[in-house]
Amino acid sequence: xxxxxxxxxxxxxxxxxxxxxxxxxxxxxxxxxxxxxxxxxxxxxxxxxxxxxxxxxxxxxxxxxxxxxxxxxxxxxxxxxxxxxxxxxxxxxxxxxxxxxxxxxxxxxxxxxxxxxxxxxxxxxxxxxxxxxxxxxxxxxxxxxxxxxxxxxxxxxxxxxxxxxxxxxxxxxxxxxxxxxxxxxxxxxxxxxxxxxxxxxxxxxxxxxxxxxxxxxxxxxxxxxxxxxxxxxxxxxxxxxxxxxxxxxxxxxxxxxxxxxxxxxxxxxxxxxxxxxxxxxxxxxxxxxxxxxxxxxxxxxxxxxxxxxxxxxxxxxxxxxxxxxxxxxxxxxxxxxxxxxx
Amino acid sequence: xxxxxxxxxxxxxxxxxxxxxxxxxxxxxxxxxxxxxxxxxxxxxxxxxxxxxxxxxxxxxxxxxxxxxxxxxxxxxxxxxxxxxxxxxxxxxxxxxxxxxxxxxxxxxxxxxxxxxxxxxxxxxxxxxxxxxxxxxxxxxxxxxxxxxxxxxxxxxxxxxxxxxxxxxxxxxxxxxxxxxxxxxxxxxxxxxxxxxxxxxxxxxxxxxxxxxxxxxxxxxxxxxxxxxxxxxxxxxxxxxxxxxxxxxxxxxxxxxxxxxxxxxxxxxxxxxxxxxxxxxxxxxxxxxxxxxxxxxxxxxxxxxxxxxxxxxxxxxxxxxxxxxxxxxxxxxxxxxxxxxxxxxxxxxxxxxxxxxxxxxxxxxxxxxxxxxxxxxxxxxxxxxxxxxxxxxxxxxxxxxxxxxxxxxxxxxxxxxxxxxxxxxxxxxxxxxxxxxxxxxxxxxxxxxxxxxxxxxxxxxxxxxxxxxxxxxxxxxxxxxxxxxxxxxxxxxxxxxxxxxxxxxxxxxxxxxxxxxxxxxxxxxxxxxxxxxxxxxxxxxxxxxxxxx
Numbered sequence: 057x058x059x060x061x062x063x064x065x066x067x068x069x070x071x072x073x074x075x076x077x078x079x080x081x082x083x084x085x086x087x088x089x090x091x092x093x094x095x096x097x098x099x100x101x102x103x104x105x106x107x108x109x110x111x112x113x114x115x116x117x118x119x120x121x122x123x124x125x126x127x128x129x130x131x132x133x134x135x136x137x138x139x140x141x142x143x144x145x146x147x148x149x150x151x152x153x154x155x156x157x158x159x160x161x162x163x164x165x166x167x168x169x170x171x172x173x174x175x176x177x178x179x180x181x182x183x184x185x186x187x188x189x190x191x192x193x194x195x196x197x198x199x200x201x202x203x204x205x206x207x208x209x210x211x212x213x214x215x216x217x218x219x220x221x222x223x224x225x226x227x228x229x230x231x232x233x234x235x236x237x238x239x240x241x242x243x244x245x246x247x248x249x250x251x252x253x254x255x256x257x258x259x260x261x262x263x264x265x266x267x268x269x270x271x272x273x274x275x276x277x278x279x280x281x282x283x284x285x286x287x288x289x290x291x292x293x294x295x296x297x298x299x300x301x302x303x304x305x306x307x308x309x310x311x312x313x314x315x316x317x318x319x320x321x322x323x324x325x326x327x328x329x330x331x332x333x334x335x336x337x338x339x340x341x342x343x344x345x346x347x348x349x350x351x352x353x354x355x356x357x358x359x360x361x362x363x364x365x366x367x368x369x370x371x372x373x374x375x376x377x378x379x380x381x382x383x384x385x386x387x388x389x390x391x392x393x394x395x396x397x398x
Numbered sequence: 399x400x401x402x403x404x405x406x407x408x409x410x411x412x413x414x415x416x417x418x419x420x421x422x423x424x425x426x427x428x429x430x431x432x433x434x435x436x437x438x439x440x441x442x443x444x445x446x447x448x449x450x451x452x453x454x455x456x457x458x459x460x461x462x463x464x465x466x467x468x469x470x471x472x473x474x475x476x477x478x479x480x481x482x483x484x485x486x487x488x489x490x491x492x493x494x495x496x497x498x499x500x501x502x503x504x505x506x507x508x509x510x511x512x513x514x515x516x517x518x519x520x521x522x523x524x525x526x527x528x529x530x531x532x533x534x535x536x537x538x539x540x541x542x543x544x545x546x547x548x549x550x551x552x553x554x555x556x557x558x559x560x561x562x563x564x565x566x567x568x569x570x571x572x573x574x575x576x577x578x579x580x581x582x583x584x585x586x587x588x589x590x591x592x593x594x595x596x597x598x599x600x601x602x603x604x605x606x607x608x609x610x611x612x613x614x615x616x617x618x619x620x621x622x623x624x625x626x627x628x629x630x631x632x633x634x635x636x637x638x639x640x641x642x643x644x645x646x647x648x649x650x651x652x653x654x655x656x657x658x659x660x661x662x663x664x665x666x667x668x669x670x671x672x673x674x675x676x677x678x679x680x681x682x683x684x685x686x687x688x689x690x691x692x693x694x695x696x697x698x699x700x701x702x703x704x705x706x707x708x709x710x711x712x713x714x715x716x717x718x719x720x721x722x723x724x725x726x727x728x729x730x731x732x733x734x735x736x737x738x739x740x741x742x743x744x745x746x747x748x749x750x751x752x753x754x755x756x757x758x759x760x761x762x763x764x765x766x767x768x769x770x771x772x773x774x775x776x777x778x779x780x781x782x783x784x785x786x787x788x789x790x791x792x793x794x795x796x797x798x799x800x801x802x803x804x805x806x807x808x809x810x811x812x813x814x815x816x817x818x819x820x821x822x823x824x825x826x827x828x829x830x831x832x833x834x835x836x837x838x839x840x841x842x843x844x845x846x847x848x849x850x851x852x853x854x855x856x857x858x859x860x861x862x863x864x865x866x867x868x869x870x871x872x873x874x875x876x877x878x879x880x881x882x883x884x885x886x887x888x889x890x891x892x893x894x895x896x897x898x899x900x901x902x903x904x905x906x907x908x909x910x911x912x913x914x915x916x917x918x919x920x921x922x923x924x925x926x927x928x929x930x931x932x933x934x935x936x937x938x939x940x941x942x943x944x945x946x947x
Contacts, residue, residue, distance in 0.1 A: 273516025274487030
């Protein structure tokens, strides 16, 4: 990590620590809910990372998450099993990934247009099918019991509870989340390892920078890009399933609420690096948590309206996308279909 | 697959199978025959030059060897055994390595990462990287190929990047190395170092195929040379048995002289004066090295030369659109007034207003918008002319009437101005461009390759128009790689080589041989090497019949 990334991480950490010192109970609650709010952002961000590192820009993260949330909630309701819901969610996102792959890799279409189309498709299709199947105005019926992902208590969480520092950190903050939160956290080191320590990762990064170099080395550009797009579908699938069956209890119209786009902003902020993606998405999740925790924050004589607090993550997105964080260089071949020269 | 009795130094063992042999390779793209019945034999342990102009089919041939294209017909033999090369992987397996003109490197990867890409030993990178580090050290010592393995590509000079490409091929155990225009981006010192590397590789028994259009390189480093022209292999000779002017003539081709009826020129006051024009492109390569020339009203100055020696850059600068990132210095005066060479006022629209017409070299890219209709193309550059306006709007009817009249006068067929430019034949497309430029009555007309890909009838017509414009007292700069075109049209001939004007001659007082030497960069005609004087019969030149355009 470069200096800038370290600074960001340290600032985020410092904010958390001051908060803990100022108001212990509220801070622990806030950080805890930030951890619960982070996985959809983090998984979508990593999904975008695989796709864009391979040279396929994907603004359809939002739509894929939404589709996954819907299929996951529906199947979880029908079977009463959250894991079957997860598989359905991944399936739903994968289908849209395949559409994006076909449009932008096989048919060399415009990746932005394909992404926009996927977002519209998902927004319309989920409500349409939902209304037809459940007649609840596009919602799925509320999920109860095994149809949702339940909180897991990590081993020794009870025993370590009273140890200073480690106790609150491990037993209160880290323990007690659903399985998919841990999946999201584990996805960060795994992504780093795959990207920088394996043959697949080397080729993936190369194909996003200069596909001709991969092609002349005798490796299929098409296959690599499809693999990346499929991984993107897998991760957005998990993200969407968590949203509907972990964070909430069922699907609601437009429940992703721009998380796919926030994930894209975080990806730029993270400069397409996995560990930085963790820091960036945690920052966004923290803002979201603060907005929930303090709907009417009073600073001196002024009361900040809740609408402003709720808008914080989006405001940060705009600031990041406007380029206030310095120049981020995207993968060089990003957004361009590969056509053999000569 | 390594042959016994390794031959080196350009004296190959005749009995050993050739490193690579092509038999009757043909490849067509639509109606264009890019390669026609190509035969080539490259003995092991030699450096073999393939020379020819842009568009002669060299790159297509090499793409076939590297599995990018499937030939329509013919056979490829590597080390005496027939092989098929359906993709790059197969080419690599057959021991063929390719160094492309535009490097295929990942800019933000290290040298090591680039070298192992696609040739990794297993799923994890670490073992491959450490193995490559060892191999690299050995190769560096063996062939003077020193590169810092941990540097990223964007930190390296172009010359070093090229070394990485060579190392990539050697790491994949290539026995046959193909280099496509390798010196195009190099400084002379870098090019010399490259040649030493190539000689070292040859002495180790590697076979090298060098594709270039630079005669000097062929003479300096190759053992054998094959000449391509318009998709055909027109000659294969030993380099020691040939001369630059012979090769130049073979490349350009001797054609039936097209006679143009023209009266002697009556030149008047100078229209264009160019002093010490230099141009360095954004990669730091000097493309023009001090060009000075004059063109007077009522004369045609022909610029002869093998393509790629700076003619394109000269036309672009005079036309007002130098390459992006290029640094241009010098002085250009038009009718006595200086023309800006950079910044404001240096654009093609401004040049038009100054009275410069331009028939660009590549009509399909620069001259026309292929999907636009003929009448729109005829108006381009003049769409703001007062006669085409109706209040705030364009008067399309007026433009169409104007276009229809011009197409009539220039005999563009079919005479339908609603047809898209791409639906006309090459000759008629060119007539549309010529009509647009000549009918505006420019003081100076820049012409690049006026008859490239144009049928005989249209060539005659276009030539007549050019001469008529001259007789009307206009100055004309004619750039052509067709020596005959230059000889029959120009009133004075300047020869360009490597960004310089090698000399000026009058068409009546020169010969194709002399011009060929100048085109090859030989200035002092008294200083011809002995071999240049030998009769063509001894040079084992096989002249093939002229192909149709």
